[in-house]
Amino acid sequence: MLAIGYKQASPELxxxxxxxxxxxxxxxxGHDLLVKVxxxxxxxxxTKIRKTAEPDAQGFKVLGWDAVGVVQATGSEVSHFKEGDxxxxxxxxxxxxxxxxxxxxxxxxxxxxxxxxSDAESxxxxxxxxxxxxxxxxxxxxxxxxxxxxxxxxxxxxAGGVGSMLIQLARQLTSLTVVATASRQVTREWATEMxxxxxxxxxxxxxxxxEEAGLAPADYVASLSHTQQHFESAVNxxxxxxxxxxxxxxxxxxxxxxxxxxxxxxxxxMYTRSLFNTDDITAQRDILTSISKxxxxxxxxxxxxxxxGKLNPQNLYEAHKLLESNRTxxxxxxEGIEG
Numbered sequence: 001m002l003a004i005g006y007k008q009a010s011p012e013l014x015x016x017x018x019x020x021x022x023x024x025x026x027x028x029x030g031h032d033l034l035v036k037v038x039x040x041x042x043x044x045x046x047t048k049i050r051k052t053a054e055p056d057a058q059g060f061k062v063l064g065w066d067a068v069g070v071v072q073a074t075g076s077e078v079s080h081f082k083e084g085d086x087x088x089x090x091x092x093x094x095x096x097x098x099x100x101x102x103x104x105x106x107x108x109x110x111x112x113x114x115x116x117x118s119d120a121e122s123x124x125x126x127x128x129x130x131x132x133x134x135x136x137x138x139x140x141x142x143x144x145x146x147x148x149x150x151x152x153x154x155x156x157x158x159a160g161g162v163g164s165m166l167i168q169l170a171r172q173l174t175s176l177t178v179v180a181t182a183s184r185q186v187t188r189e190w191a192t193e194m195x196x197x198x199x200x201x202x203x204x205x206x207x208x209x210x211e212e213a214g215l216a217p218a219d220y221v222a223s224l225s226h227t228q229q230h231f232e233s234a235v236n237x238x239x240x241x242x243x244x245x246x247x248x249x250x251x252x253x254x255x256x257x258x259x260x261x262x263x264x265x266x267x268x269x270m271y272t273r274s275l276f277n278t279d280d281i282t283a284q285r286d287i288l289t290s291i292s293k294x295x296x297x298x299x300x301x302x303x304x305x306x307x308x309g310k311l312n313p314q315n316l317y318e319a320h321k322l323l324e325s326n327r328t329x330x331x332x333x334x335e336g337i338e339g
Contacts, residue, residue, distance in 0.1 A: 001025040002337055003100035004316055005062040011051045013320055018313040020339035021060055025102050032075040032104045035087060039123035039335040040098045040311060041066040041304075042319040043161065048249075049093075050320065064097030065090050067105075068113050068122040078107050080285065088113040088288065090127035092274040099311060101337050108281045109274050111288025114295035121302035122295075124331035125165070128303065129291045130284055131247060131270045132165035136174075138283075139266040140220050140243050144173040151219035154210075154237060155180045156202060159187035161331045162224050162247060164194050164303040171195030172299050179215060181206065190329050194303075202226075206233040218242060225326075228253065238263055305330030311337040 003023050010017045028034040046063045055061040068088040071081050081087060089110040091098060113122045136142050136153075143149070153170050155163050158180025170178045172195065180191040181202035188199045200209045210218075217239035223230060227250040234244060235257045244258065245266040258265060273281045294300040306322070308315045311334040319332045 001101040028075040030075045034073040035069040037069040039119040064099035067098035093271040109284040114292045124304040128161035135268040154218045157225035158191040167194040303330040
């Protein structure tokens with residue numbers, strides 16, 4: 001099979017970072033599905049791993065943790081999918097990725113792809129959808145009920161992939177007032193399109209803007225980027241006994257700032273369930289199934305923003321270059337592999 005990857009980690013991105021190679025097509029076993037990959041999206045985690053992770057003994061590393069495709073074969077323990085099923089998933093960070101013609105993925109972290117969306121539109125959703133869902137409903141413990149308890153959610157960096165999904169989930173499935181941050185006109189418009197009630201400029205101090213908007217202290221803050229920069233402001237905005245969540249990799253944080261208000265700290269890492277084979281690993285299949293149904297019902301929409309064409313070394317380089325600019329909006333997708 002054809003795959004796009006690298007033979008050496010590259011902290012500095014080069015136009016020659018990626019290459020196409022032919023590899024043996026893997027065979028499914030146990031809970032595995034063998035999926036023919038039709039489209040993928042590229043995420044910040046891809047760039048982080050490319051910078052530091054050397055290939056294994058095979059000498060070639062394949063990235064990619066978002067895909068939509070069709071099941072070609074199944075392992076002996078598979079019970080929820082069959083050959084010919086169209087599926088989407090974010091995969092397992094400890095396994096070979098989706099930037100390949102075929103991929104093995106555990107059926108317990110796979111969902112049926114939305115029938116109303118194209119392959120490219122569907123590929124934009126799994127990783128960010130899972131991350132946003134787990135942060136909002138699992139870590140924060142928000143109940144998905146539009147007639148539920150009111151409150152306020154502040155989403156820092158709301159125009160990125162996770163922010164785009166988090167805003168939609170909170171706006172469509174809860175009674176929360178959603179406040180997002182974005183620093184450019186295009187990102188402010190995108191956050192508003194996703195459903196944010198208010199949009200603040202995170203290139204300026206957040207506290208005065210939040211107060212000027214007449215907003216109640218936040219019940220939840222989801223910090224999706226540059227947490228170290230916004231941490232103190234977020235703590236000041238949070239109500240006593242509020243919840244602070246993050247997904248990025250900040251430097252040292254002074255968590256003593258949380259003590260006076262008894263604010264709880266919540267990490268969200270979408271790969272935890274697959275990495276540790278947790279007892280509730282099938283929750284990710286359930287989440288993706290729910291997201292698929294919500295898309296088909298018109299409740300959620302794709303966050304696809306840039307389609308860069310075929311999955312090949314040059315276009316994958318362009319995707320990494322865009323992500324490292326820290327100026328992307330929504331998701332970047334590649335469709336159909338070529339050498």
